[in-house]
Every structure is written in structure tokens, then in C-alpha cells.
């Protein structure tokens with residue numbers, strides 16, 4: 072332990088020097104989202120710019136701070152001044168920002184979104200006072216975007232591994248007691264009390280036990296776990312040490328999706344640093360506790376997020392769920408007692424062990440303690456990764472944090488393919504495990520997808536069922552056959568060929584699958600259909616009775632038209648049409664050949680944003696001759 | 698290229714749970730799971746080729762045909778779906794003249810779909826080789842493809 076204490080001391084000193092910053096620091100948000108928005112190019116450009124201008128600065132790649140819609144983010148901190156964040160930086164604006172702020176020491180206030188200082192600074196708002204950030208409570212995400220994820224010293228400097236050291240000073244049973252009093256529930260979806268399964272595993276006979284971190288993040292449209300691992304990998308790894316110690320495991324495995332290469336790289340690097348610091352391996356910090364961690368890449372199967380399927384996959388088999396009991400906590404990986412916890416559950420542990428259960432109890436509400444991270448995406452203005460106390464209302468999340476929508480709100484999907492689609496009347500629902508379940512949805516792992524009037528809920532229900540049907544492992548009949556039937560019916564309806572009986576059939580099938588399926592995949596698969604049937608019945612009926620899709624999404628029910636009076640004949644749309652469906656000489660109204668049109672929206676987008684007319688092309692319901 | 702498969706095999710012990718990591722390494726190296734590699738793996742792990750096909754066909758990640766020069770993956774996660782991912786795929790199918798899951802006749806692109814790339818806030822998203830393009834516009838796709846020959 073002594074060795075680490077020394078290292079922490081020197082890490083803290085290093086951090087202080089770093090914070091005082093004698094030379095300029097340039098931070099580039101380079102998690103996957105930042106990179107997708109162009110951070111890699113900006114990084115290279117920054118280095119070139121410094122060289123050309125013969126200036127020096129520390130260039131640091133940080134993780135994701137949350138407001139992904141502002142990506143790419145580049146921050147500048149001059150000696151003795153607060154760090155200033157610039158948003159939506161492009162290769163054109165970057166030299167302007169650097170020239171002003173680094174070159175002349177004058178913050179480029181026009182492009183700045185926020186600063187991280189305590190005092191007012193040049194009229195720039197404080198970053199954490201921004202409307203998107205202010206209502207948030209950042210516990211799991213506390214370091215994201217603020218420290219360099221590749222440096223264990225920075226993690227140590229902000230009290231990293233303190234929680235684990237506290238745990239080591241007490242008995243495993245005490246650690247379980249702390250987690251019980253904190254009221255922590257699993258963040259992977261079901262919200263099962265973490266201490267309960269730990270207790271079962273701890274008391275299970277056997278001297279070989281496993282801890283598995285579920286980083287499969289199967290919900291398509293959610294990225295909380297990716298972001299945490301990329302931005303603060305040690306938080307997860309420290310959580311694994313704590314959990315491993317509590318349940319008496321000697322081996323840990325991170326089961327992570329192969330689609331997350333950067334997260335995998337960060338984990339491997341972080342684990343190497345832990346080994347160098349004596350935090351992984353035999354007799355960690357000279358205690359009796361030995362623990363190793365391996366990373367296993369998933370191979371692209373949603374069902375492998377389910378515990379028993381995940382175990383099968385690690386054993387080298389097809390990822391098929393098994394009926395339970397026996398529960399993995401008694402007999403899991405290779406028949407040994409095994410605990411599977413989600414990334415966020417584990418990432419929360421260091422904070423609980425560092426600050427105590429009473430502190431954690433201050434957040435959230437009775438029965439739903441603490442915070443939850445969400446990926447807030449879809450049609451909200453401010454998209455990104457957020458963390459709020461459990462018990463926050465959907466309205467606060469969508470409007471206060473997310474900044475509302477451009478068009479009127481239609482629906483929000485929580486819980487991914489296993490969850491439900493809630494309508495406007497649920498906006499004041501508080502986000503907690505029980506309320507969401509009562510509404511027919513689930514908390515899930517944290518995907519929140521906001522939709523406006525341009526989303527067709529029937530198409531959305533079909534999308535989800537198509538997803539679960541393809542991902543169904545095929546072991547049990549209700550799921551394998553039932554979901555296929557549901558997709559067929561939904562397809563019929565979106566083609567305008569449905570009947571009123573189909574709605575009844577969907578209900579019956581949905582209820583049957585929920586009751587009869589073997590695992591959580593099937594048991595929750597009908598939720599998107601059942602909730603949309605309940606809350607958006609009219610839209611189904613419009614498709615059936617009027618062959619009308621009000622969101623103009625269902626391709627068989629819509630057509631593209633040129634408004635002759637508005638078309639200036641600029642030919643912009645002609646150039647982008649991939650099938651040559653649009654024709655017409657310059658300066659004369661164009662024509663859409665409906666037999667060739669594939670309804671790809673290219674012309675529509677072009678006309679709206681890049682042509683003179685702006686709204687000469689419309690998408691509307693197929694006009695019926697009556 | 699039997700040498701490369703051998704080189705991969707020796708890095709793993711002969712235990713059945715190493716099947717998936719071996720398949721992943723083979724695919725990383727060759728770009729796909731070739732029939733010969735399956736024979737080598739079968740001999741090494743002492744499990745039947747049928748079993749190997751059984752496991753590998755279960756997972757979306759593995760492919761059994763030689764890949765094209767560039768992988769072109771369209772995200773069809775929920776966030777991307779809500780922001781027009783399906784339209785992006787339709788358009789690419791049309792522009793390239795192949796269906797999702799196929800390789801173009803000139804072997805230039807493999808057109809595939811993916812469940813989510815974790816960049817949902819920047820949707821719709823397309824990945825070409827290792828680079829992820831965010832907020833793609835359908836009318837700009839052809840220009841984007843020009844960078845890849």
C-alpha cells in the first residue's frame with residue numbers, strides 16, 4: 072500500500088502543476104463521438120498550427136464531456152486562466168480560435184460555449200451552468216472529459232482507487248453492507264439490488280468465482296457504457312476490483328462489443344497501468360486479495376447481453392440463453408458462481424465506497440437511490456450523454472436538459488427494443504424503475520430516443536420488432552415464431568394493407584410472447600408494439616383505414632411531387648437523383664417519374680437546403696383517385 | 698495463407714472457449730473465415746468443422762466470403778433510424794447496385810448494416826473502413842464514396 076501512497080502523492084503534485092499550467096493546454100474531445108465529428112483531423116491541424124507559429128502547448132486528448140451535439144469540442148487554457156470550451160469547431164474556425172486565444176491570449180468569445188473557472192470570465196458562461204449541464208448530477212461521469220483517460224496518475228489525483236483502498240480495509244461482508252445501505256440497483260436494465268446477488272454469490276460454495284462486466288451495450292441507439300469506458304476506464308476497473316473483492320472472485324472478465332475499438336484499447340492500456348502500480352494481479356497492494364481481468368470481445372449478437380447467453384458465448388458456444396435456476400450467482404461461467412454487472416453499476420461503486428452510503432442516499436428517491444446516465448438522442452436539440460438523479464421527470468430531461476424539439480413532440484422510447492414508446496401524457500412521469508414499468512416500458516440501460524411528428528410510430532414498432540426478430544436466438548417458439556408473425560403483420564400495415572383484426576392479433580401475439588418466452592429478449596420484445604398500440608392507436612388506424620402515414624415515412628403510402636409554381640428549374644435535384652427519376656430542362660419546372668422514384672429524400676433535402684426555391688418538392692400521401 | 702492461421706493458433710491454448718477469439722483473430726487477419734482456416738482450427742481445437750460453423754454462423758460478426766476493398770457500414774440503430782438511416786442504406790444500395798450484405802462486382806465495397814456504432818448523438822452515421830462519418834446527408838453520399846477507390 073505504501074508504494075501506492077507515494078505514487079498518489081506524486082500524482083497529486085503533478086496534477087497541481089498541470090492545473091497551474093505554465094504553458095497553454097489545448098484539450099481535444101476525442102472519444103468516438105468527437106472523432107466521428109472530426110476530432111482526429113483537428114488534432115493534426117492543431118499540432119501543425121503550433122509548429123508553423125512556433126508556439127508550444129500541451130495538447131491533451133480527453134474523453135466525452137457529454138454534450139455530443141457540440142462536437143467537436145476544443146478547449147484552450149492559458150496560464151493562470153480558466154479553461155475555455157469552443158464548440159462545433161471546424162478546420163476553418165480552428166486557426167481563428169487558436170490564433171486569438173493561444174496566439175494573442177485573447178479568448179475568442181464569439182465561438183466559446185463555456186469556461187471551467189470559478190469566477191466570471193470575459194462574459195463567457197460557466198460550462199457547468201449551461202442549461203444542458205446545470206440540472207445534471209455527475210457522479211459516474213464525474214471525470215469524463217476532465218481528465219486524460221490514458222493517465223492513471225490523473226485518475227489517482229482525483230481520488231481514484233480511494234474507494235477500493237477503503238474496501239480493502241474492511242471485510243467483504245462490510246463492503247456488501249455498504250452497497251446494501253447505498254441502495255444501489257443494477258444499471259443494466261432490470262434494476263435488481265446489487266447487494267442481493269452479491270450475497271448469493273459470496274455464500275455460494277466453491278473457491279473459483281468470476282466477475283463479469285457486461286459491456287455488450289446491445290441497445291441500438293445507446294452509448295453510455297462506451298462513453299464511460301473511453302473517458303474514464305479506471306472508474307470501471309476500480310469498480311471491478313471492489314466487486315471482485317466483495318464476492319470473493321479471483322477472475323474478472325469484461326465482455327465488450329467489438330464495435331467499440333477505442334474503448335477496448337483504453338481498457339487494455341489502463342489495465343497495463345494497473346499492473347505497473349500493483350493494482351492488478353497477485354496480492355494487490357500487498358493484501359491477500361488477488362485478481363486479474365481479461366477483455367473478451369463480443370461477436371455481434373444482441374441476445375449475448377442476457378446473462379446466461381453471455382456466459383455461453385464466453386465459453387465458446389452459441390450465445391443461447393438457458394432457463395434459470397440455477398442462477399449464475401450459484402452456477403455460472405464453467406459452472407462456477409458468477410456475478411454479471413453492468414458497466415455503470417460497477418462504475419458507480421468507487422464513488423459509494425469513497426464517500427459512503429449516506430452520501431449516495433442523498434441522491435434519487437426512496438427505493439431508487441442515486442443517479443442514472445442516459446444517452447439522450449433523436450430529435451431533441453441538445454443531444455448527448457447525461458446523468459440525472461433517479462426520479463427526474465421526462466419533461467425535465469427533454470426540455471430543460473435537452474432543450475426541447477424543433478417540431479412538436481410526439482413520443483419518447485425508453486429501454487431500447489425491450490422498452491416502450493411513451494406519448495405526451497407521460498411527460499411528467501418520473502424516471503424510476505417502477506414508474507416506467509407501470510407505464511408499459513422499462514428503464515433499460517439508458518437509451519432515450521425522442522421523436523417528433525416526422526417519426527411514424529408504426530414504422531418504429533416494426534423497426535424494433537424486426538430487430539428483435541433478427542436477434543432472436545431461435546431456441547424458444549414464442550419468440551422465434553411469434554416475433555416473425557408480428558413483423559409480418561406490421562409490414563402489412565405499413566404497406567396500407569392491414570385490417571382492424573390485425574390490431575387484435577398483434578395484442579394477442581404480444582401478450583403470448585411476453586408470457587411464454589424463455590428469456591428477457593422475448594419477454595420484452597412486444598413492448599414497443601403494445602405501447603404504441605395503446606398510446607398511438609389512431610396512427611395504426613390511419614394506416615389501415617385511410618392508407619395514410621401522417622409522418623410521411625411509410626414508403627408505400629407516400630409520393631414525391633414537384634410544386635410547379637414554386638420550382639425555378641435550377642436542376643439541383645436532377646443532379647442528386649440516383650435513379651434519374653427527376654427530369655426537366657433548366658429554368659422550367661421539373662418532373663418526378665413516380666415509377667423510377669425510390670423515395671430516398673435526396674431531392675427533397677437538396678431543394679430545401681441547397682436550392683433557390685427551398686420548398687418546391689413535397690412529400691405527401693399518395694393521392695387517391697376517387 | 699496457412700502460415701498466418703498457424704501463427705494465430707499458437708497464441709491461444711487448445712481450449713474450446715478460445716474458439717471465438719481465434720475466429721476473431723483469423724477474421725482480423727484474413728478479412729473473413731476461409732474454409733481452409735476452419736479446417737486448421739478444427740484440427741487445433743479438436744472440435745468438428747460443423748461445430749465451428751454452428752458457432753460462427755450464430756454471430757453477426759463473422760463472414761465466410763472474401764471481403765471487398767472497403768467496408769461500408771450503415772448504422773441502423775434506433776437513433777440513426779429516426780434520423781433517416783434506412784434511407785441512407787436504400788440510397789447506397791441503389792447507387793452501388795447491390796443489396797445490403799453483398800460486395801460490389803468490382804469488389805470495391807462491402808455494403809453492410811450495423812446495429813449501432815455508439816455515435817448516436819451525431820446520427821445518421823456511416824462507417825467506411827475505420828473512419829466514422831457523422832450527420833451524413835443522403836444527397837452527399839456519392840461524393841463521399843469518391844474518396845474510396
Ligand SMILES: Cc1cc2nc3c(=O)[nH]c(=O)nc-3n(C[C@H](O)[C@H](O)[C@H](O)COP(=O)(O)O)c2cc1C
Pocket residue numbers: 256257258259260261262263265285286287288289290373374375376377378411412413414416417516590591592
Ligand atoms: C436480451 C437482453 C439484452 C441485454 N443486454 C444488456 C446489455 O447490453 N448490457 C447490460 O448491462 N445488460 C444487458 N441485459 C441485462 C443483463 O442480462 C443483466 O441483467 C445485467 O447485465 C446485470 O447487471 P446489473 O445487475 O449491474 O444491472 C440484457 C438482458 C437481455 C434479456
Ligand code: FES
Pocket residue numbers: 291292293772773774775776777778812813814815816817818820822
Ligand atoms: S444508432 Fe447509429 S450510432 Fe447509435
